[in-house]
């Protein structure tokens with residue numbers, strides 16, 4: 153059996169987004185599980201819209217997502233070059249061959265003429281098909297016209313009737329009416345190859361065995377098969393993936409919020425979580441598990457099991473998967489992911505000492521449980537950095553009005569002022585003493601203690617809060633963290649005011 157060779161062929165005309173990232177992932181998974189080769193090919197023949205920045209960013213985003221390629225523009229390979237703009241000679245040579253064999257012909261129709269023809273067909277409610285006007289021009293005549301400098305595109309000569317069919321791994325057997333296809337352009341009059349042509353030359357010369365791509369290319373496939381046949385090449389196996397839709401069942405676009413891979417990174421979605429979630433768009437694991445690692449996905453993924461129906465992109469589901477992936481990370485890794493978010497929010501110093509990192513790991517561990525994404529952390533960290541008695545929420549104010557509260561806080565303040573190293577264990581002993589001193593217990597005891605420490609009625613559990621605040625209070629931050637003793641004494645002064 154031939155070794156599997158698949159390619160991801162983005163055009164550098166925009167950022168990597170949910171739809172094409174999923175196409176890349178399915179190709180990559182298939183290659184890895186079949187012990188095949190995954191190729192990155194950059195389709196940059198649209199010179200007006202392609203940019204070097206998109207080209208660079210596409211590769212950066214693919215790598216961020218955890219993909220690597222065995223052959224590609226930056227890593228090279230035996231079948232290069234891997235940018236279409238560097239393969240123009242190859243397209244030219246194959247077009248010459250087709251012209252020589254009379255399988256293709258020069259077309260002198262101007263864009264205006266073709267547009268008029270197209271519009272006419274559309275107005276009459278018909279599918280626009282090239283009229284075949286230049287098909288009949290004799291070789292001698294067209295050679296003369298080209299030699300005299302007349303601009304010409306090159307078109308493939310295709311049968312004007314009959315059926316062309318192919319078997320699609322996802323969609324089964326598909327049939328197309330040749331009378332609705334017309335002779336496709338191979339090379340434009342400006343000398344640049346058309347997508348449908350360049351892709352065929354490349355897929356053949358790069359020995360691609362399976363073309364896995366979006367369903368939006370399905371109408372192109374019969375044209376590409378006709379081109380493969382004209383060139384005398386065997387076409388690869390095709391698998392067309394359904395489109396990704398937004399929750400409102402329209403094709404996913406910026407309107408639906410974040411769709412660019414780069415934006416998920418900024419939101420604090422882990423690459424492993426996005427990877428996991430994208431694979432679930434159109435595929436499900438046989439045992440129904442949804443939280444899966446890359447290695448598990450390589451083992452379980454089956455191209456033939458990919459669904460024909462369109463997949464719905466659901467950010468909330470992605471966020472949930474992200475939360476599950478965050479849980480599996482070691483503390484120091486969580487701290488590294490959290491760092492840029494907290495730093496941008498102005499909470500962390502320029503220079504982090506080892507003690508800062510140690511503290512950050514503990515703080516993130518305590519607070520990230522309440523987050524779906526790392527971008528939510530700055531708001532959650534407010535419980536450590538902000539202690540605003542004046543902005544106290546209503547529930548907290550109510551608690552302070554309770555009969556036990558003043559006495560409890562006063563007793564707490566006395567005790568905490570006298571200890572040198574306050575920690576959760578000391579807090580435990582203190583609460584017993586406060587209970588004895590005041591006769592207050594249960595929520596009458598614990599609620600005012602929480603308000604005195606956090607200025608809030610609810611939030612992080614105190615066994616997590618106290619150590620993080622106490623250790624944080626000893627470190628330098630752009631905005632200092634108040635110690636527990638300071639908080640309690642401020643609360644008392646606030647009540648007494």
Ligand code: GLU
Nearest residue numbers: 161162163195351365369
């Ligand atoms: N450059 C095309 C695209 O980005 C590639 C399609 C294909 O895989 O053939 O849509």
